[in-house]
Each structure stands twice: as C-alpha cells, then as structure tokens.
Amino acid sequence: MNKHTPSTSLQPLRVGLIGYGKAGQAVANVLMEDPRCSLQWVARKHMAESVHLKDRDIPFTLADQDWDAWLDQHPVDAIVDFSHPDAVFHYGSAMAKRGVMLVSANSAYQENHLSFMAQLGKQTQVLCSPNITLGINFLILAAKLLRNIAPFADVAILEQHFKQKEEISGTARRIAETLSVEEDQITSMRLGGIVGHHEVIFGFPYQTVRLIHSSIKREAFGTGAVFALHELETCPPGLYNFDELLERRMRQSLLQGDGQTDQPALA
Numbered sequence: 001m002n003k004h005t006p007s008t009s010l011q012p013l014r015v016g017l018i019g020y021g022k023a024g025q026a027v028a029n030v031l032m033e034d035p036r037c038s039l040q041w042v043a044r045k046h047m048a049e050s051v052h053l054k055d056r057d058i059p060f061t062l063a064d065q066d067w068d069a070w071l072d073q074h075p076v077d078a079i080v081d082f083s084h085p086d087a088v089f090h091y092g093s094a095m096a097k098r099g100v101m102l103v104s105a106n107s108a109y110q111e112n113h114l115s116f117m118a119q120l121g122k123q124t125q126v127l128c129s130p131n132i133t134l135g136i137n138f139l140i141l142a143a144k145l146l147r148n149i150a151p152f153a154d155v156a157i158l159e160q161h162f163k164q165k166e167e168i169s170g171t172a173r174r175i176a177e178t179l180s181v182e183e184d185q186i187t188s189m190r191l192g193g194i195v196g197h198h199e200v201i202f203g204f205p206y207q208t209v210r211l212i213h214s215s216i217k218r219e220a221f222g223t224g225a226v227f228a229l230h231e232l233e234t235c236p237p238g239l240y241n242f243d244e245l246l247e248r249r250m251r252q253s254l255l256q257g258d259g260q261t262d263q264p265a266l267a
Contacts, residue, residue: 018043063087175198
C-alpha cells in the first residue's frame with residue numbers, strides 16, 4: 001500500500017498495537033472484529049510469543065526493541081498506542097520514516113512528547129488525544145460551541161472513574177482548557193469500577209444544560225481508534241487532535257447537505 005493512499009474495502013489497514021493492558025486488550029478485540037482493519041502484531045512491556053485472539057494467533061514483541069528491524073519484518077500501515085508516554089521515543093523515528101500512521105491515546109503526554117510527535121508529523125499522519133472515544137470528543141465539540149454562544153454561563157465539570165484512578169482525568173483537564181475553565185471547577189469522584197464518566201454543566205438564568213458522556217466498556221476506545229485511523233488516511237502528514245478530525249467530518253456532512261458520507265458506519 002502506498003504511504004498515504006487510503007485503503008479500500010479489499011485492503012484493510014494493517015495495524016500494530018502497542019500496549020496490552022485493559023484498554024489495549026479491548027482495542028485489540030475491536031481491531032480484530034472490524035473488517036476495515038487487520039491486527040498484525042502486539043507490542044507490550046513483557047514478552048509473550050503470541051496470543052490466541054478471535055481464532056488467530058497474533059505475534060507479540062517487546063515495546064523496547066529494534067523497531068527498524070521489526071517494522072521491516074512485520075510491516076504495517078498504522079500503529080495504535082495505548083502504552084506508556086515514553087514508548088513513542090522508541091518506535092517513533094522508525095515508524096515515521098516508513099510513512100506509518102500513528103493514533104496515540106495517552107493522557108500523560110508532556111511538552112517533550114508533543115514536540116517529538118510534531119516532528120514525526122512532518123513525515124506521516126499522527127493523532128494524539130487523551131481520550132479517543134468518539135462520544136467524548138463530540139461532547140467537547142458541543143460544549144465548545146455552547147461556550148462560544150453563551151460565554152456568560154456558569155460552567156462546571158464532573159468526572160467519575162474507577163476507584164484505583166488517583167489523578168484528575170486528563171480528559172476533564174482538556175475539557176476545562178478548551179472551555180477556559182479553572183481546574184478547581186472540576187469535581188472528581190472515584191466509585192467502584194466506572195470506566196469513565198464526564199459531565200459538563202452549564203448554568204443559565206432559569207435553566208441548566210448538561211452534556212454527559214459515559215464509557216460503558218473499554219471497547220469504546222477501539223471504535224474511536226478505528227474512526228481516527230480512517231479519517232487520518234485522507235489527511236496530509238501532520239500532527240492532529242481528535243477535535244480536528246471530528247470537525248472535518250462534520251463540515252463534510254454539512255456541505256453534502258443530507259448528513260450522509262461515503263464512509264462505512266461505525267461499529
């Protein structure tokens with residue numbers, strides 16, 4: 001497949017997955033089920049020869065290895081990363097010079113990570129988003145629109161996650177930054193095994209507007225990653241966020257007038 005040529009239904013995207021924790025395993029399930037993708041391998045911190053997934057044996061490799069040699073032997077069109085922020089420093093250069101796309105979902109990236117990914121974006125398409133679910137990014141887009149329409153409204157953010165999550169949600173921080181809301185307006189709750197719940201509350205005189213998104217299963221990360229991959233295919237090289245891809249798709253839908261696109265429906 002050409003470096004930046006969109007795949008067809010007869011040519012599913014060959015995808016490598018980095019990270020095989022709870023989120024990575026859920027993403028692997030989605031990549032195996034979606035006919036537009038073909039999961040080629042999984043890289044993880046600890047070695048395993050292979051995993052039997054959906055009646056296929058998927059080869060495993062180490063996240064810290066010789067990526068030039070691995071990508072030559074196991075070529076892919078895209079990498080999906082659900083691992084540690086520093087992992088991109090190991091595989092990034094080898095990936096970019098081969099024109100391999102990257103979808104990275106990590107809420108802990110610092111300026112040095114983002115600067116490095118911007119350099120990678122000069123050679124290939126790179127997406128970085130702290131939350132890769134389609135729904136939460138639609139919520140952010142809708143909240144931004146309402147904030148622009150009614151800048152006088154009071155705004156508060158509520159986020160709920162599983163009991164073991166210690167830090168404030170990176171997604172909640174991103175919502176606050178997008179809406180120019182101070183971090184002390186974020187309320188965090190840790191309850192049981194909640195995957196992820198975000199709520200933006202707008203207080204108007206005589207009325208309240210609530211925008212709510214809940215992740216029911218971690219597979220939601222996988223459907224978002226697949227959406228991002230197929231949007232990136234039609235983009236020139238560069239560093240993107242999920243907002244930009246979603247806004248681009250919405251503009252296309254509005255220009256078509258009937259809200260229909262030629263892209264297949266999401267799972």
